[in-house]
Amino acid sequence: MSLLLNEIGNGIFLGAFFGLVALGYSMVYGILRLINFAHGDFYMVAAFVSYTILGAVLVGHSHGQWFTVLWVGVVVMVITGGLAMLANQFVYRPMRRAAILSLMIAAIGLSQVLENGVLVTPQWGATYLVYPVTTPPSGFNLGSNHYTWGQLIIVLISGLLALGVYFLVGRTLLGKAMRAVSEDRIAAVLMGINVDLVIAIVFFIGGALAGAAAVMTGVYYGQINYLMGFTVGLEAFTAAVLGGIGNIGGAVLGGLILGIVQSIGTGIFGAEWAIVVAFGALVLMLWFRPTGLLGERVARRM
Amino acid sequence: MLTVVTGAATGGPASAAAKKLPPYVVGVPMPMTGAEAQAGTQIFNAEKMAAALVNKHGGVLGHQIKLIEQDDACDAGTAVNAANLLVSKGVQAIVGGYCSGATLPVEPIIARAGIPYVMPAANSPELTTGGYRNVFLIDPSGSGDGAEAAKFFKQQNIAKVFIIDDQSSFGVAIADAAAKDVAAAGGTVVAGGVQSIPATSNDFSAVISQIKSSGATGIYWSGYFSQAAQFATQLNAAGLIGPSGTAKLVVADGSVDATYISGAGAAANGTYATIAALASGVGNVLNSKADRAFNVAYHKQFKSAPGPYSAFGYDAINALVLAAKHVKSIKPARVIAGLRTLHFNGLTGKVSFDKTGNRAGAVMDLLEVLNGKYTLANPQP
Numbered sequence: 244m245s246l247l248l249n250e251i252g253n254g255i256f257l258g259a260f261f262g263l264v265a266l267g268y269s270m271v272y273g274i275l276r277l278i279n280f281a282h283g284d285f286y287m288v289a290a291f292v293s294y295t296i297l298g299a300v301l302v303g304h305s306h307g308q309w310f311t312v313l314w315v316g317v318v319v320m321v322i323t324g325g326l327a328m329l330a331n332q333f334v335y336r337p338m339r340r341a342a343i344l345s346l347m348i349a350a351i352g353l354s355q356v357l358e359n360g361v362l363v364t365p366q367w368g369a370t371y372l373v374y375p376v377t378t379p380p381s382g383f384n385l386g387s388n389h390y391t392w393g394q395l396i397i398v399l400i401s402g403l404l405a406l407g408v409y410f411l412v413g414r415t416l417l418g419k420a421m422r423a424v425s426e427d428r429i430a431a432v433l434m435g436i437n438v439d440l441v442i443a444i445v446f447f448i449g450g451a452l453a454g455a456a457a458v459m460t461g462v463y464y465g466q467i468n469y470l471m472g473f474t475v476g477l478e479a480f481t482a483a484v485l486g487g488i489g490n491i492g493g494a495v496l497g498g499l500i501l502g503i504v505q506s507i508g509t510g511i512f513g514a515e516w517a518i519v520v521a522f523g524a525l526v527l528m529l530w531f532r533p534t535g536l537l538g539e540r541v542a543r544r545m
Numbered sequence: 546m547l548t549v550v551t552g553a554a555t556g557g558p559a560s561a562a563a564k565k566l567p568p569y570v571v572g573v574p575m576p577m578t579g580a581e582a583q584a585g586t587q588i589f590n591a592e593k594m595a596a597a598l599v600n601k602h603g604g605v606l607g608h609q610i611k612l613i614e615q616d617d618a619c620d621a622g623t624a625v626n627a628a629n630l631l632v633s634k635g636v637q638a639i640v641g642g643y644c645s646g647a648t649l650p651v652e653p654i655i656a657r658a659g660i661p662y663v664m665p666a667a668n669s670p671e672l673t674t675g676g677y678r679n680v681f682l683i684d685p686s687g688s689g690d691g692a693e694a695a696k697f698f699k700q701q702n703i704a705k706v707f708i709i710d711d712q713s714s715f716g717v718a719i720a721d722a723a724a725k726d727v728a729a730a731g732g733t734v735v736a737g738g739v740q741s742i743p744a745t746s747n748d749f750s751a752v753i754s755q756i757k758s759s760g761a762t763g764i765y766w767s768g769y770f771s772q773a774a775q776f777a778t779q780l781n782a783a784g785l786i787g788p789s790g791t792a793k794l795v796v797a798d799g800s801v802d803a804t805y806i807s808g809a810g811a812a813a814n815g816t817y818a819t820i821a822a823l824a825s826g827v828g829n830v831l832n833s834k835a836d837r838a839f840n841v842a843y844h845k846q847f848k849s850a851p852g853p854y855s856a857f858g859y860d861a862i863n864a865l866v867l868a869a870k871h872v873k874s875i876k877p878a879r880v881i882a883g884l885r886t887l888h889f890n891g892l893t894g895k896v897s898f899d900k901t902g903n904r905a906g907a908v909m910d911l912l913e914v915l916n917g918k919y920t921l922a923n924p925q926p
Contacts (some may be wrong), residue, residue, distance in 0.1 A: 246758040253750035283910035362578060369582035373770040378780040387757055389783050410731045464747045465778055466771060466808055468580060474745040509751035510758075514709065517751065
């Protein structure tokens with residue numbers, strides 16, 4: 244029993260990352276019906292950018308300098324958001340009238356460009372890089388599990404960011420514009436909404452969230468690599484589908500469920516079954532609810 | 546050389562002999578991108594050094610060595626493409642391979658081409674069970690890793706051992722061998738047997754909870770260094786290892802790398818690793834006169850320290866060259882025969898191969914990380 248509770252705790256932590264990255268997938272899908280396969284690589288680029296900035300502002304390998312990490316995190320969020328906006332401006336926007344499949348292929352291409360771009364950049368390259376800051380091992384015990392303060396802070400920050408997005412989309416005028424563009428782009432234009440600006444902002448928010456997740460990954464796991472975006476992208480995409488792609492709450496819920504199912508799968512069936520259990524759960528869920536847990540009925544639009 | 550020069554000077558029919566002999570073309574498949582790129586580059590660099598030295602002294606029977614590198618990305622699919630490309634380019638030997646998973650599927654391709662296949666660092670026990678007569682492992686087969694770890698656990702009175710691999714062919718083979726060795730030494734492999742985690746995973750929390758509930762005091766990781774660093778860091782944060790930890794972590798030789806220590810930081814201290822014993826040194830700290838000279842030369846040329854497997858790459862090229870010189874031919878079949886009977890003193894000690902192509906007379910070392918450095922910690926019998 245205590246193993247189960249511990250695995251749920253582990254899963255929530257894992258799910259916090261999935262959820263943040265899944266939000267970006269889900270928002271872009273919601274507004275463009277595009278599965279942005281390059282999203283995981285925004286996350287990866289953010290990890291490298293933060294690595295370089297932190298390396299420059301911190302000297303040596305040091306523990307928990309929260310304030311510095313915090314402001315670097317914010318800067319990286321802005322940079323990654325900007326990168327996502329640029330991607331939208333130069334890759335996706337010129338293709339707005341193209342078939343959605345062409346956009347997805349463009350997304351895969353962009354993903355390759357970003358990965359190989361990092362690969363050939365001096366100081367970055369193909370090897371594992373050790374992140375300049377790590378979280379100290381001190382923390383608290385819950386059940387027989389030890390959680391570090393870093394983990395707690397990461398889960399809290401993820402929760403706050405997700406809540407922020409939730410309110411932005413649900414309660415503000417900008418959010419209303421986003422929902423309008425998502426529902427009917429042409430009608431939105433006719434109502435005087437600057438559709439291109441709204442889409443750009445959605446990309447910015449998605450990228451910024453991926454940036455935050457990347458800094459937290461670097462700080463907690465301590466290593467970054469130019470292929471790290473692929474795995475996370477896949478898991479986050481799964482989380483977004485599980486929760487109902489296009490739905491803000493669904494992305495976070497999907498992330499948490501995916502994290503918990505994977506952790507419990509490891510605890511009960513062994514680590515080699517974790518992914519089988521997670522994807523098995525996804526298949527089962529989609530069987531009964533093809534639109535995902537909180538998904539809207541948008542399937543007919545595709 | 547002298548005869549050739551006089552022949553040319555006299556302008557007789559011997560002038561044809563002055564024409565340069567064709568190069569001895571050697572293919573080097575190695576991870577140059579991806580997580581293992583660093584190790585791949587460190588080995589290839591050492592191979593370049595060895596080849597340059599041989600070329601400076603007249604090459605192999607007058608043939609200059611030409612190394613053709615291909616990235617295998619530590620990936621089975623990429624490695625097969627790389628091997629096919631090298632074979633189609635007409636290489637006369639293959640000296641490469643770091644990840645066993647990228648080496649196993651290549652074996653039949655190289656065997657069909659009928660050329661020698663000398664592996665500097667790949668060492669899954671499966672590599673020499675295929676019956677290929679052209680395969681030679683410079684790095685002793687990994688089956689010794691598990692035995693050394695089992696010996697250590699027994700000596701530390703650790704009965705419950707948690708074994709986990711990274712689902713790579715190297716990791717799985719060594720983890721399975723280690724499980725047998727632990728059982729043979731009277732220990733128990735907990736959690737119902739060997740556990741596996743995907744090589745792309747960076748979160749071990751679920752596994753760590755499993756370890757805690759299993760009550761294991763010995764943890765054996767059979768995978769590569771980048772994941773090992775994250776595993777050690779998270780084990781340390783969970784309080785399982787480290788100053789107040791209840792368990793001891795031993796990692797297999799794929800995890801011996803300076804990046805393991807820099808990645809895990811303080812968490813690496815007090816963890817153990819098994820690796821084939823080198824001539825006279827510890828891990829990447831080679832100590833004999835030849836080794837020191839090698840370290841200096843490597844540093845001078847590449848502006849960085851050699852990796853733990855650089856010396857194996859150096860010896861791999863020299864094994865090929867000496868075998869060819871011994872049989873006085875660079876014909877692939879003859880060189881294979883030469884490798885079978887080869888004996889020489891390399892940077893990594895005495896090099897010779899048994900019938901299956903494994904390095905003969907391999908001795909394993911147990912290393913402990915102390916103050917951020919590998920030190921020798923062989924358990925006393």
